[in-house]
Amino acid sequence: MTSLIIVHLLLLGLRAIDATADTWRRCTDLLPLDLLSFVLERDSSKLIAGVHMKQAGGVRGVHFSSPHTSMSFASSQLLVDCDLFPKEFSIVVTLKVTSIDPKRNEYIFSLMEPKQVGKRGVGEEEEGNDKGYILEKNKERTVGEEQRHGEREKKRRVESEERRRVILGLRFSKKRLHFLFRGHGGVVERWVFRGAGLDDNQWHTLVLGVGSHHVRLTVDCSTPLKIVPSRPFPADLNIQGSKFHIGSRGRWKGLYSGLLRQLVLVPGSDATHQICPSSNPQLAVLSVPPLLLDLPVTGREVHDHGTSYETEERVSLGLEQSCSGLAQGQMWFNPLRKGLYLCDGTVWVTVLEDHKRLDYVLEHQVLTTSSETHDVEVFQVAGMGLMAAMAHRSTSGSAVYLWSHTGFQLYQNISTFGALAWRHFRMGKKIFLVVSNSGGGTDKRKESETDSSVIYKWSERRKQFVQFQTLQTHCARDWEAFNINQHTYLAVANHRQGDTNHTIDSVIYKWNRLTKSFEVHQMLPTSGAYDWEFFTVGPYHFLVVANAFDGVTTSVDSVIYVWVRGSFQVFQTIKTFCATDWEMFQIGSRVFLVVANGHRLHRNGPSQYAINSTIYELDMNGQLFVRFQDIVTYSAVDWEFFSLGEEYFLIVANSFNGESYSLNSVLYRWQGYEGFVPVHWLPTIGCSDWEFFSSQGESYLIYSSAKEPLSKVFKLKTH
Template identity: 70%
Template sequence: MSSLIFVQLLLLGLRVISTTTDTWRHCTDIFPLDLLSFVLERDTSKLAPGVHMKQAGEMRGVHFSSPHSSLSFPSSQVLANCDLFPKEFSVVVTLRVSHLAQKRNEYILSLIGPKTEEKSTLNDYGDLLESNKKRSATAGEQRGKTRRNKERKVKSNEERGRIILGLRLSKKCLHFLFKGHGGVVEHWVFRGTKLADNQWHTLVLTITREYVSLTVDCQAPVQIVPTRPFPSDLNIQGSRFHIGNRGRWKGLFSGMLRQLVLVPGMDVSHQICPSPNSQPATLSVPPLLLDLPVKKKEGDSHPTSYEKEERVSVGLERSCSELLQGQLWFNPLKKGLYLCDGSEWITVLEDHKRLDYVMEHQVLTTSSETHDVEVFQVPGMGLMAAMAHRSKASGSAVYLWTHAQFSLYQNISTHEALAWRHFYIGKKIFLVVSNSGGGPYNRLNKELENEFSVIYKWSKKRKQFVRFQSLQTYCARDWEAFVINRQTYLAVANHRQGMAILRSNQNLCIKILHFSLWFVFQVITITL
């Protein structure tokens, strides 16, 4: 009995975990997120502490001298309205590294979890270490070796701390770290990437469900097929991005960064490669780094001046200052293009807001495909709606507005109905349906293949529509009622055959044939 209760509780716990996971919000934004701009453009009048702008060749970049708190920001600022990291994404980095020590690892980017997670993780590792020590106290030499290996692994994990995701550079390798299944930090290594040559390089790291690829300077990509894909449930609640570090001095990036862009949901290597010029490929460079020196011409004695490179920065928020004068900014949410005049952004193009006053009120489930809806008023009953259904078996239906919604009121036999039309003759209410398919009359006379549309009359006694008259039509598509000299007429749009005018009050049937490329009309006079 106790084992049965345990199994039930276990299944209930798994169900709760599954339900909780389903309620987590995935990131659906697909526009580029310029992470470097979030650090540089907090205050455009001055650089953040620990950040220095440097010139290398004809390109500018930033150098970090300390892991200042201004180099980090909450992940919710860029990955808004989502709790889980994107399943697939690309990271675009433009960097320049002059020298790296043999055993030195430097972080280009890291995503660090909240402090509470660090404490619980360290406690778990501590419990694991203590448990291993107790078990190994009575073990032999082989178990002692296993214990030492586990201690090294625990120590390594403790050094990584609360890292959720990171991009790390060593002398000959590029490492991508992430918190995998069970909270264990896993890493994929791209070997042979010698980037410490004092040159500018652009890296495109692409993570998909099938493969992981690294493209360096638009050359042939290096692919890795991991044994386990990147986790789809990587929780980032309360986490922070750190640019050029992992929140501490150890691992501080010593090179220069010019571009650091996160693109959720897509591979951008084909968009930025090949580069249109000899410069490294770019996707989104912060405006502060776009000023390039103009080379002096021969015989030019004027001092070197500076000019703006014509580029458009992409992001949700940008501040305008004198340093950004003449720069363009595109806001993907507002779908607007703006120009900085030195103090504020001037609108160049902006998508006008579309006001939507229509809200979903009710969903009606019909028996088959519905081609037309006719809404009308019946005195003493209220608002009604006749719906033309395609199915011959279930026919069409009339709905009545009651208790603030439409409810099924009456089923009417139709044959591939395409349209309904209501009309009045005096105080009497009628409904006419366009039957495009054969009805029971076809079975009686298959040679003629007659098709009949039907007029229904509202019966006050029965409080429903009853059959009033059948009219021969030819794949009727639509009806229209109108009055001329107090006489009610009906016009039907037939898909084939000719146009006929019928006048029943004189017992005459005058048929005039007129062929047309599209539709022909038949006018029928009805008198009571």
């Protein structure tokens, strides 16, 4: 009976512990946390106390002169409304390690619990034992030896107390990288990576990925070092009241002596695939503080400490740069304006500026349309020639144009209701057009949650498109047509149902040869779907969706599906930010996907429109798409790939920068190892789509405007 009571009490105790654990809030749904930017950007006009900006090899980093309190902050400032550290995460670091003493340990960062004042019971007991030990040995020591021994023991106790305060930290010695954390039973555990090769006085980018059953260290996007620990990282690591210390553990001993350029905590995922592969793996970027971007440090800067680094003056390159006291005397070349500028400490002063335009892209036609246009679809009709269907915003209808030697001429008006996209496809010799209708206006949308999209068929007798089939859709943003095993399919991107429900199904339709109509084949869950892209690699068929919004945030996963035994199955997910378009292209045997990211938005926070859109390359060995290149875009809504001879190009539709719709859309050329580089800037207004086409040996680009009733055709002058 007594044993049953004991077991019962133990169960009650365990239940109480579980109940306590349930009250702790976990850190979930967090975006990457830029720890270095958080401390450096408290005052963007100057560097904070305790750090100096230095440069090595033309690359900026910060050097820590002291463990100043300005480099520390409460974890609750970034890890908001949570008590437990994420159980899966990664840490991205870019650093340059100088030669250090073999016995020295230096902290890149640490997360420490607050000092406990008055809780010295265990320490006092240890101290008493130590004194007894000293008295026992007093016969064998001189008074001086006893005093030195006592000081050593006191120092040992202080070090022991500091170690017990560590919740989490990343430090390195001459040959090893140590990841420390408070493990099971409150004991500080260490995972050690040997032979990381960081002490060579070169820049390196590290990604430490902590998963449920393993931890991996990737240095400069190379093959990762992997550890499978006997115990996993704790799921109940309490961080209440803790503080982050950047470049130290809050004291002089262990202060980081090298240069630090990037320090990002990525909760919930391994950031390796977000930055690798990279054209410059030693400086692979996830998030670098603006103060350290492309603004060189000059030799005129004064440093308090004796360690010297290579410094140099150079011209920075980019579309945007800030001019402040830190950048005084620096020069900047803007490739958009073809201008060279000098910072006087406040504003950029023009030194040289070229107003000439490149001559191989010429404006060919300004096409006045009946209303704003969301999409252009260019296609050929046998016996007619080149045509273009334009998705007009107006409920009065959308237009089909016919190409002539002078440009596009109006050919047919088709009744549409808030058209967002057109797609043409063929079945045998027959040509079809399908339109995405978003509704007939605000009042109509309130009355009905469904919109009808319509398939039109080309009539050889009438020489026009005639209505063929109607399909119910939900604010359809895009249609994709494709063939698999001699069967024709249509995929619709349903954006939202009603005004607020974005998490809905998009639909795959299959052509039924008996009923001569499209019927539902498969439903796929999407989040504010914006675009479908179908492509084939060898014997495999893929379909990728651009997910834009889940009702809360634009940071959502877009999904790549692969065709398996008659239906699409998930192949890979990629984090995107209001993804609006995917474009697949091949260069030689290499397969790429590029995403147009629209903007960053989380809950009621501000929108960020100047963000990276990313090119991914298919890793044939790893059988997944990996990051290849980031390109800064401004609320991008479309990519178009094309080739001229042996040259390959991408053009992006930049639509909005947060202030204006009048922006330059940028044409990029493939430069091999360098990836895509900007070569031409085309002025556009609310650009919504780009299409490339050829006619009689000449090549053209056409863009549509979602903000003005016009479209423009550009002629590509080739040599």
